[in-house]
Amino acid sequence: xxxxxxxxxxxxxxDGKSTxxxxxxxxxxxxxxxxxxxxxxxxxxxxxxxxxxxxLTDGLRAEREQGITIDVAYRYxxxxxxxxxxxxxxxxxxxxxxxxxxxxxADLALVLVDARKGVVEQSRRHAFLATLLGIPHLVVCVxxxxxxxxxxxxxDELRSEFRDFATKLDVHxxxxxxxxxxxxxxxxxxxxxxxxxxxxxxxxxxxxxxxASDRNLVDPRFPVQYVIRPQSGSTPDYxxxxxxxxxxxxxxxxxxxxxxxxxxxxxxxxxxxxGVPVDDAFSPMAVTLRLADDLDVARGDVIARARNHPxxxxxIDATVCWMSERARLEPPGTYLLKHTTRSVKARITELAYRxxxxxxxxxxxAGSLGxxxxxxxxxxxxxxxxxDDYHRNRTMGSFILIDEATHATVAAxxxxxxxR
Amino acid sequence: xxxxxxxxxxxERPVLLFxxxxxxIVMLHLAAAAFWPAPPPFPVLHIDTGHxxxxxxxxxxxxxxxxxxxxxxxxxxxxxDAGRLADPGPRGLRNPLQxxxxxRSITEGRFDAVFGGARRDExxxxxxxxxxxxxxxxxxxxPRNQRPELWNLYNGHKASGEHxxxxxxxxxTELDIWQYIRDEAVDLPSLYFAHRRSVVHRDGMLMADxxxxxxxxxxxxxxxxxxxxxxxxxxxxxxxxxxxxxAEEVVAEIAASRVTERGATRADDRISEAGMEDxxxxxxx
Numbered sequence: 001x002x003x004x005x006x007x008x009x010x011x012x013x014x015d016g017k018s019t020x021x022x023x024x025x026x027x028x029x030x031x032x033x034x035x036x037x038x039x040x041x042x043x044x045x046x047x048x049x050x051x052x053x054x055x056l057t058d059g060l061r062a063e064r065e066q067g068i069t070i071d072v073a074y075r076y077x078x079x080x081x082x083x084x085x086x087x088x089x090x091x092x093x094x095x096x097x098x099x100x101x102x103x104x105x106a107d108l109a110l111v112l113v114d115a116r117k118g119v120v121e122q123s124r125r126h127a128f129l130a131t132l133l134g135i136p137h138l139v140v141c142v143x144x145x146x147x148x149x150x151x152x153x154x155x156d157e158l159r160s161e162f163r164d165f166a167t168k169l170d171v172h173x174x175x176x177x178x179x180x181x182x183x184x185x186x187x188x189x190x191x192x193x194x195x196x197x198x199x200x201x202x203x204x205x206x207x208x209x210x211x212a213s214d215r216n217l218v219d220p221r222f223p224v225q226y227v228i229r230p231q232s233g234s235t236p237d238y239x240x241x242x243x244x245x246x247x248x249x250x251x252x253x254x255x256x257x258x259x260x261x262x263x264x265x266x267x268x269x270x271x272x273x274x275g276v277p278v279d280d281a282f283s284p285m286a287v288t289l290r291l292a293d294d295l296d297v298a299r300g301d302v303i304a305r306a307r308n309h310p311x312x313x314x315x316i317d318a319t320v321c322w323m324s325e326r327a328r329l330e331p332p333g334t335y336l337l338k339h340t341t342r343s344v345k346a347r348i349t350e351l352a353y354r355x356x357x358x359x360x361x362x363x364x365x366a367g368s369l370g371x372x373x374x375x376x377x378x379x380x381x382x383x384x385x386x387x388d389d390y391h392r393n394r395t396m397g398s399f400i401l402i403d404e405a406t407h408a409t410v411a412a413x414x415x416x417x418x419x420r
Numbered sequence: 421x422x423x424x425x426x427x428x429x430x431x432e433r434p435v436l437l438f439x440x441x442x443x444x445i446v447m448l449h450l451a452a453a454a455f456w457p458a459p460p461p462f463p464v465l466h467i468d469t470g471h472x473x474x475x476x477x478x479x480x481x482x483x484x485x486x487x488x489x490x491x492x493x494x495x496x497x498x499x500x501d502a503g504r505l506a507d508p509g510p511r512g513l514r515n516p517l518q519x520x521x522x523x524r525s526i527t528e529g530r531f532d533a534v535f536g537g538a539r540r541d542e543x544x545x546x547x548x549x550x551x552x553x554x555x556x557x558x559x560x561x562x563p564r565n566q567r568p569e570l571w572n573l574y575n576g577h578k579a580s581g582e583h584x585x586x587x588x589x590x591x592x593t594e595l596d597i598w599q600y601i602r603d604e605a606v607d608l609p610s611l612y613f614a615h616r617r618s619v620v621h622r623d624g625m626l627m628a629d630x631x632x633x634x635x636x637x638x639x640x641x642x643x644x645x646x647x648x649x650x651x652x653x654x655x656x657x658x659x660x661x662x663x664x665x666x667a668e669e670v671v672a673e674i675a676a677s678r679v680t681e682r683g684a685t686r687a688d689d690r691i692s693e694a695g696m697e698d699x700x701x702x703x704x705x
Contacts, residue, residue, distance in 0.1 A: 273453035286421030407577035
């Protein structure tokens with residue numbers, strides 16, 4: 001299987017984000033003839049001058065009628081080099097909630113900048129949210145370069161402006177590509193209009209950006225998801241702990257510790273799906289661990305190393321994005337907190353501040369958080385959580401809050417500042 | 421793997437929708453792998469239109485025995501006989517009728533999680549579908565009121581009477597499915613591979629020349645080498661001319677294909693552009 005790259009896009013309606021995705025899919029030959037025909041027909045009916053590639057990603061009828069996208073939509077395409085999943089998020093009102101959702105699983109974020117308008121507030125917001133969610137790679141597409149006559153100085157100016165801003169963010173890999181999504185310059189094919197640009201096209205960059213080292217191979221973490229005990233058939237004594245590796249590398253013979261009990265044992269064997277023996281298990285492989293000793297291990301436990309294990313604590317500090325339209329986050333609200341494979345009751349004991357994502361200022365005495373607000377909270381859990389800092393391990397540092405009355409997912413949380 | 425295990429851990433009565441078609445066979449194969457050496461800890465449910473390809477039914481029964489799961493059948497014919505559904509006629513489309521039978525079967529079985537084989541790449545209305553898709557007590561889907569789905573943290577909480585549709589293949593494409601079938605040597609009904617058969621032209625599609633298939637005018641049937649890209653209700657499932665006789669050859673053919681599988685062969689999806697969105701709201705797969 002070729003390597004998978006998940007990327008998130010963000011931008012407002014006018015940035016040409018939908019056009020860019022349509023262009024990428026079209027020029028990468030990921031649009032099929034029947035889809036293209038339908039697109040051409042709808043474009044003609046609307047009186048569009050070109051086959052409107054933006055229509056391709058405007059999914060549901062309601063949003064086609066309103067001319068906006070209302071949610072995260074996932075798109076798929078592949079080149080001989082890689083498979084791609086695009087999480088396409090809208091740039092309007094609900095953008096924070098949707099972008100946080102789309103960004104949570106992304107390896108890379110595409111940020112669109114209109115060459116005429118420059119690095120506007122919204123571009124900064126998107127870049128900030130992408131880095132808040134721990135996306136390791138940013139690509140800034142300076143779009144509509146045709147409308148500034150492919151002016152190299154303008155591109156350089158925007159690049160240094162964005163770089164200045166990015167120094168405030170926790171991101172190490174930022175690239176810039178001058179493009180015209182409408183005409184396809186530097187999206188899949190190199191543009192003749194920008195001989196001064198020596199970098200890769202957008203697609204080439206997406207194909208080549210190095211993501212293998214983004215996953216944590218240092219800290220062994222295995223949240224137990226499900227206990228497999230057939231108790232019958234040809235394997236009556238089989239007992240395996242199934243789960244998805246969240247960090248590090250596990251090998252048969254490794255000495256491990258089971259948390260929270262603290263018992264130590266060794267890995268007797270690792271079974272892949274269907275019983276295929278596995279020599280090295282690392283993130284995000286789904287495997288089953290068999291242990292040398294008969295221990296009481298349950299869903300929600302974490303298997304790690306005696307000298308490299310997650311933090312075990314009932315008080316956590318986290319940054320949360322509030323996602324409920326109906327209720328507000330307000331101490332001492334209680335929720336169900338789901339973290340890896342463990343769900344516990346949790347109380348918000350303190351709202352330290354709300355973060356203004358336009359200015360990055362901390363608003364003290366915020367009192368409560370509403371839809372799309374981001375804030376810093378302290379949470380007390382009923383039972384200990386086994387966690388790591390989000391920036392070290394996205395799986396071990398993330399959680400959601402669930403409203404016990406409505407069962408809705410009301411917040412996304414990132415545990416940060418661990419060990420400070 | 422992660423999704424199957426998460427559902428088995430958090431729900432009391434999951435069930436896997438199983439038609440004997442390739443996506444559902446791949447789902448069952450994955451489920452079996454996820455719980456090895458135990459059998460999948462849930463039964464499979466076939467919503468049976470009564471208009472099946474005989475070979476697919478035979479394959480269904482064989483697969484169920486091989487994987488050691490229990491088969492439940494929800495019969496559209498039962499709902500027609502009981503007057504809950506109007507009979508669309510001997511060659512009418514029964515696909516849209518499956519919704520009633522599906523919802524009745526879910527209620528009667530008290531299932532709280534229902535695995536479906538839908539993929540987001542199939543259709544625009546599905547691009548925004550969640551992996552855990554919440555349905556109200558009437559089985560309805562509200563695209564504006566979906567739960568945000570973050571990281572791999574799935575929220576399976578719901579009130580009693582409600583259920584969750586789970587789509588483990590959400591992020592797979594048709595090509596992924598076929599590569600998996602090839603790599604894992606998954607056994608499929610032979611309809612999916614090139615074979616000679618009598619076919620007829622209809623609505624610009626190629627249909628099997630079978631009694632259930634309505635014909636347009638006097639177009640005579642003819643012999644062709646074809647395969648089916650999807651296998652559904654006989655009256656609305658078309659085939660494509662193809663010489664791909666193995667999974668490897670199908671993978672090569674799909675990689676070069678310029679038409680989506682539904683655009684090529686599913687009459688039911690041609691009804692209208694928003695056809696799927698409407699059916700999904702009503703509780704369809």
